[in-house]
Amino acid sequence: MIQVEGISKEYKQFTRSPGIIGSMKNLLSREHTLLKAVNEISFSIEKGEAVGYLGPNGAGKSTMIKMLTGILVPTSGTITVNNLVPHKHRKEIAKKVGIVFGQRSQLWWDLPVEDSFELHRRIYNIQDIDYRKNMNIFLELLNLKEFITQPVRQLSLGQRMRAEIGLALLHNPDIVFLDEPTIGLDVIAKDNIRSFIKQMNRERKVSILLTSHDLKDIEEICPRMLIVNKGELIFDGTVDHLKSSLSSGKIITIEFASNPGEYVALENAELIADQGIRKTFKIDKGLDSAIDFVQSVSKRYPIKDFILQDSDIEDIIRRYYRSLEDDNNNELTKQERLSVI
Amino acid sequence: MMMRAHYAIMCKAFSRNTAYRSEVWLRIFGNISIVFIQISIWKALLGTGTLKGIDIGAMITYSLINMSVSMILMSKVIYVVDDKLKTGNITSDLLKPISYPLLLFFDQLGNVVFQIIFTVVPTIIISWLLFGLSFPREPYAIAAFVASLLLALLISFFLGYLIALVSFWFLTTFALDWMITALITVFSGSFLPLWFFSAEWKFIADMLPFQFLGFVPAAIYMEKMDGSEIIWMMGKGSMWVLLLWCATKLLWWRAIKRLEIQGG
Numbered sequence: 001m002i003q004v005e006g007i008s009k010e011y012k013q014f015t016r017s018p019g020i021i022g023s024m025k026n027l028l029s030r031e032h033t034l035l036k037a038v039n040e041i042s043f044s045i046e047k048g049e050a051v052g053y054l055g056p057n058g059a060g061k062s063t064m065i066k067m068l069t070g071i072l073v074p075t076s077g078t079i080t081v082n083n084l085v086p087h088k089h090r091k092e093i094a095k096k097v098g099i100v101f102g103q104r105s106q107l108w109w110d111l112p113v114e115d116s117f118e119l120h121r122r123i124y125n126i127q128d129i130d131y132r133k134n135m136n137i138f139l140e141l142l143n144l145k146e147f148i149t150q151p152v153r154q155l156s157l158g159q160r161m162r163a164e165i166g167l168a169l170l171h172n173p174d175i176v177f178l179d180e181p182t183i184g185l186d187v188i189a190k191d192n193i194r195s196f197i198k199q200m201n202r203e204r205k206v207s208i209l210l211t212s213h214d215l216k217d218i219e220e221i222c223p224r225m226l227i228v229n230k231g232e233l234i235f236d237g238t239v240d241h242l243k244s245s246l247s248s249g250k251i252i253t254i255e256f257a258s259n260p261g262e263y264v265a266l267e268n269a270e271l272i273a274d275q276g277i278r279k280t281f282k283i284d285k286g287l288d289s290a291i292d293f294v295q296s297v298s299k300r301y302p303i304k305d306f307i308l309q310d311s312d313i314e315d316i317i318r319r320y321y322r323s324l325e326d327d328n329n330n331e332l333t334k335q336e337r338l339s340v341i
Numbered sequence: 342m343m344m345r346a347h348y349a350i351m352c353k354a355f356s357r358n359t360a361y362r363s364e365v366w367l368r369i370f371g372n373i374s375i376v377f378i379q380i381s382i383w384k385a386l387l388g389t390g391t392l393k394g395i396d397i398g399a400m401i402t403y404s405l406i407n408m409s410v411s412m413i414l415m416s417k418v419i420y421v422v423d424d425k426l427k428t429g430n431i432t433s434d435l436l437k438p439i440s441y442p443l444l445l446f447f448d449q450l451g452n453v454v455f456q457i458i459f460t461v462v463p464t465i466i467i468s469w470l471l472f473g474l475s476f477p478r479e480p481y482a483i484a485a486f487v488a489s490l491l492l493a494l495l496i497s498f499f500l501g502y503l504i505a506l507v508s509f510w511f512l513t514t515f516a517l518d519w520m521i522t523a524l525i526t527v528f529s530g531s532f533l534p535l536w537f538f539s540a541e542w543k544f545i546a547d548m549l550p551f552q553f554l555g556f557v558p559a560a561i562y563m564e565k566m567d568g569s570e571i572i573w574m575m576g577k578g579s580m581w582v583l584l585l586w587c588a589t590k591l592l593w594w595r596a597i598k599r600l601e602i603q604g605g
Contacts, residue, residue, distance in 0.1 A: 071435050073597070087597075094438035106433045108353060110360040115353060122349035123437055151360070 001175060001207050002045040002068065007077035008231075009038040009063050037063045039231035040077070047174070048205035050198075052218030052239075055228035056321065061211045064228075065177050068209070069097060082174065095124060098168035098206075102180035105160065106167055107152040113163050114148045117170060124171035131170070138166040141196055158189035165193060169200055176200075178210045182217055194220050215317060227317070229324060242320075250290045251309045253280045257302035269293060346439060347447040354451025358459075365459045372408060372464040373471070379404040380472055393536050399563060400534075402475050405468050406559040407531050409461045410490065414497035414554055415449045416521060422505030423514040442589065446498055453494065475563075482564050485571045489558040492578040496553050499585035506592040524549070530556030536565075550581040 012032045038060040045051050055061050066072040067079060070086030070093055079086055086093050099106070107116045121131050139145045142162040147155055155163065161181060168176055178197070182190045198221055200206050212218055218225055219239055227235035227242075235242060252269075256277045273280035283293055294306055383400040390396070395403075422445070425431040434441055468474065477483050504521055508514040526532060528551035535546050535556045546552050557574055560566050566574065 066432070069436055071432060090435070091438045091440070094436055097436070099433075099436050101432070104430055104433060106436075108357065110357045111353060115356065119349050119353050122346040123439055125346065 001047045001049075001082065002209070003078075003080045004044065004068075005042050005078050007038055007041050007064075007067065007079060008036065008075050009060070009067060009072065010075045011035045011037055036231050038067070038074075038228075041228070041231075041233045042077075043226055043233065043236055045175075045207055045209065047207055048201070049224065050201045050208040050210070050222040052222035052225040053209055053211045053228070054215070054218060054225060054317070055211075059228045060231045061228065062179060065099075065179055065209070065211070069093065069099065069177065095171070096174045098171065098173035098176040100161075100164050100168045100176070100178045100181045102161070102178075102183035105152070105164065107160065107163055109152050112149050112151055113144065113155070116152070116163070116167060120167055120170050126171050130172065134170055134172070138169070141199070142166050142192070158185050158192075161185060161189065161193060162196075165196065169206070172204070173206065175207045175209070178208065178212075180212050181210070182212065182214055190214070190217070197221055227320070229321065234324065235320070251280060251282055252290060252294065253278065253307040253309075254294070254297060254303050255305040257304050260301045347443060350444060350447040351451040351454065354448045355455050358452060358455040362459075368460045369463050369467070372412070372460065373467055375408055376401075376404055376464075376468050376472065379408075395534070395536060398473065398475065401472050402563055403534055403559050405465060405472075405474060406562050407529070407534075407555045409465060410493055410555045410558050411525075411529070411531055412456050412461050412464075413453045413490070413494065414525070415446075415453065415494060416497045416501035416504075416525065416554075418445060418449055418498060418501035419505045419508070419514050419518050419521075421445065421448070422502065423508055426505075426508065442502060442593070445502065449498060450494075477562055477564055479564060481568065481571075482561060485566075485575070486558060486562045488575060489553070489561050489578070492575070492582065493554050493558055495582045496550050496578065496585065499582065499589055500550065503585060503589050503592065506589060506596050509592075509596040525551050525554055528552060529554040530559070534559075550578075550585070553578045553581065 012034060041064070053061055053064065063072060067074050068081060068086060070088070070090035073087045081093050082096055084093055107113065108119070117135065120126075126134075139148065142165065144163060144166060147159050147163075152160065152163070165178075165181065168178075176197075181197075182193055185193070194217060197208065197210075201208050201221070208221065210218060210222055223238055225235065225237065225239050225242060226233060251272075253273075256279070259277045260279075269281040269283045271279060272282050281293070283290055290308055294303075294308075297303060380397075380401055383404070384397055386392075387395075387397045387400065422431075425434065434444060437444065465474070477486065500521060504514065504517045507517060528546045528549050530546075530552065535543060535552060538546060546556075553574075557578070561571060561574075
């Protein structure tokens with residue numbers, strides 16, 4: 001369905017010299033630096049697959065979506081979507097693709113919600129039967145009924161996003177790109193949208209590529225996950241695989257009867273948060289060692305309570321990024337050393 | 342089949358305009374003020390005499406038609422494209438299985454239809470009652486007038502769109518729009534009909550596409566052009582449409598290569 005091979009995208013960024021003299025200089029000559037937003041990324045997505053695309057701000061997520069939809073032309077590499085090259089067949093691909101941008105709207109701001117759906121039906125040339133069938137489903141599942149006749153500008157963010165998602169799926173697309181679809185929504189609205197997307201993925205075999213900062217989105221919808229950082233693909237695999245490969249560690253928070261002091265000599269454990277009598281440790285081995293650990297602590301210091309938890313996906317990702325940065329720093333220091341020599 | 346999509350876009354643009362109805366009265370009032378001021382000036386200049394065969398009655402008709410044509414020009418499409426580029430909302434339009442310039446054109450056409458019904462027609466009727474207005478008698482003049490309006494729409498659309506595309510490189514439209522508005526004001530004859538231009542200035546106006554945005558439709562309406570002149574003008578206007586269309590095609594092709602949508 002989607003094939004991406006060795007895709008790179010470079011932006012030219014003009015460097016502006018500051019101040020008045022600088023801006024005069026900019027009028028005459030402009031210097032630029034090349035910024036690699038996407039660097040040699042390859043992956044493929046099958047029909048009906050749901051894939052999470054994850055990365056910190058500026059990792060090149062939106063750039064990738066824009067290249068996949070043919071709005072941006074890649075600097076090098078090849079992309080095919082439905083066996084077509086996106087930037088050469090933008091309009092053909094658009095018929096088979098649905099898009100939701102959490103931060104932009106496809107709806108007509110001043111008109112009732114249903115007008116946008118009507119227009120969409122004409123633009124995508126949707127058959128009456130399909131249109132009516134989809135509208136009935138969406139009115140029900142996305143609860144569009146309560147606001148379908150209201151102008152878009154009067155909707156709450158949650159209502160608007162529900163309408164956006166319905167609109168993106170109206171023409172029965174094969175692929176849906178969701179760019180941060182739950183940004184700024186409350187918990188209930190998020191749940192509603194997630195379960196709808198999951199259902200569409202399951203029942204209609206719609207392929208999904210989802211970017212989000214909310215890892216719960218990805219964990220719930222996407223069995224597979226791609227992680228990008230600084231334009232490079234650094235992980236491609238299942239969420240479970242990420243969890244097990246990165247850590248099987250446990251987080252233990254212990255509440256002591258009295259503060260045992262800053263230095264608690266405990267083997268196999270790393271102190272990750274310290275609030276006096278409440279300390280949080282991370283231990284790397286399985287559950288057995290966690291219980292051993294609590295027992296050995298309680299022998300030395302009286303404890304009141306403890307909480308045992310798995311390290312959650314956010315924590316894993318956070319540590320993943322951090323470990324990458326450490327590697328980077330190590331390389332830098334190596335380079336620095338070399339240049340000194 | 343695609344025509345239905347374009348028609349639907351036009352209808353939606355039309356209904357979007359109805360969301361801001363209060364503007365309509367202000368526009369009509371503004372238009373009539375402009376016509377009134379122009380008529381007063383020409384009354385003072387012409388009195389009861391004529392200049393190059395134009396008397397005050399003809400000038401009233403000219404002012405009214407020229408201003409009505411200027412109400413339906415699409416050169417302000419610059420700001421639509423500019424806004425979409427600045428906010429990055431152009432993405433949504435580019436993701437539709439429909440040609441972007443056609444989408445823009447029919448969106449603008451919806452605005453124009455709204456303008457005609459709610460601004461131009463009321464302005465003409467009120468001005469007709471206040472100041473008087475003459476109508477073309479020959480059927481060919483009416484047909485040619487309608488055709489010239491179509492040319493005015495297309496040329497103004499392509500001009501605006503062209504400027505918007507140029508803003509891909511400069512990322513600022515204000516100065517460009519200022520320039521184009523000034524050129525339209527002078528060379529479309531909305532200040533001064535091209536009949537009164539000196540030979541050199543008339544030559545320049547003939548070389549430019551702006552006369553089609555006011556002067557040509559008004560002159561045809563007033564039956565100041567004979568058959569062969571009209572055909573010549575229509576041919577020339579069509580050439581301009583073709584030329585501008587090719588230019589936008591070329592620029593679009595270059596622009597999409599370096600399109601950098603901001604944000605996200």
